[in-house]
Amino acid sequence: MKQLIPAGVAGIGHWVPSQVITNQWFAKYLDTSDEWITKRTGIAERRWLTDDEVPTDMFKGASEMAIKDAGIDANDIDMIVVGSVSGDYTAPSAACILQDRLGITNDCGAFDVAAACSGFMYALAVGTQFVETGKYKNVLVVGGDAMSRMINKEDRSTAVLFGDASGAMVLQPHSVCKRGLIEDITIGAQGAGAKYIIRKRGGGADPISHEILDEKSHFIFMDGRPVYRFAATKMIWLLDWAMTGQDPAKLGWMIPHQMNRRILEQATAHLGIPPHKVLHNIAKYGNTSSASVPLLLSEGYHKGLFEKDKYLVLGAFGAGLTWSGARILW
Ligand SMILES: CC(C)(COP(=O)(O)OP(=O)(O)OC[C@H]1O[C@@H](n2cnc3c(N)ncnc32)[C@H](O)[C@@H]1OP(=O)(O)O)[C@@H](O)C(=O)NCCC(=O)NCCS
Known part of the structure; x- marks a missing residue:
């Protein structure tokens, strides 16, 4: 049997929208309060995309930061796995849209995994296997959701809980990046x-x-x-x-x-x-x-x-x- 190649974390990045939504903002139109939200959840504010921003803006920002941190070129990426249930479109996948927006033209495989809040971790599990088997050397793993596009803003029991953001990681053989085993x-x-x-x-x-x-x-x-x-x-x-x-x-x-x-x-x-x-x-x-x-x-x-x-x-x-x-x- 082939020997597994330990995988490591070569680069890490994140991106959050600039629009801040405070607890007080909800209290203006919902039967809620800053005190209730802070005490029950620990949340004081969250970021939401503006109307002219799309989920892939977040995935792209986080990915570019991770790729730069890894010291590679976007076209070195061998595979993209996005953990998300809220890409720009219901279909095709967010990963395909992201590949194009990153300017990746090497035809690398790109797909999404749908595991909601566990999405990034599931994507990490998938990406790790492709490095460990020796199939790929630079795998981009992205997690992100545009929760503000999936919540009913009139429903106080969910609206106050969620924010929009993305995080990303480049995986490499640990022998190459020498960190994050x-x-x-x-x-x-x-x-x-x-x-x-x-x-x-x-x-x-x-x-x-x-x-x-x-x-x-x-x-x-x-x-x-x-x-x-x-x-x-x-x-x-x-x-x-x-x-x-x-x-x-x-x-x-x-x-x-x-x-x-x-x-x-x-x-x-x-x-x-x-x-x-x-x-x-x-x-x-x-x-x-x-x-x-x-x-x-x-x-x-x-x-x-x-x-x-x-x-x-x-x-x-x-x-x-x-x-x-x-x-x-x-
Ligand atoms: C949502 C959560 C904060 C609610 O806290 P809780 O202490 O369980 O509160 P309950 O759901 O029992 O609701 C208590 C009361 O607060 C009310 N309430 C709910 N949201 C409210 C809000 N934003 N402001 C004020 N009151 C609110 C409820 O309507 C309920 O009122 P009632 O007793 O008159 O029916 C808590 O259940 C939670 O964090 N659950 C896990 C959520 C989570 O992690 N989801 C994502 C998983 S990845």
């Missing part, structure tokens, strides 16, 4: 939980119609309580999975999906992980779905927070229900 990745799903976060109508089963538009059932519906319980339980499981059998002193940073500050604090306290080992940015960006983990990772990396030979533990959960974790040795 991807030691292990896990992915999982429980389709029976699909009903808890869902765009109920307007898909293949029930194509878009005037009736659907009127009742707004093409927007995201979420049953918050069961999702909260799922995320809290899975977060504990994932952190445990990542560090079982590893030296706890080697834990550099936990980089968890930013869905609710309370869930994160409860889970890390349960496992005895000190708060200063956990990265957060939910206050600034809210839940940015598939962008959440790579955005947090990119901010931490570009601030110079990561220490050599320490672990980064990544974990995400989302609609599906889906989840994914990764352990990276920096």
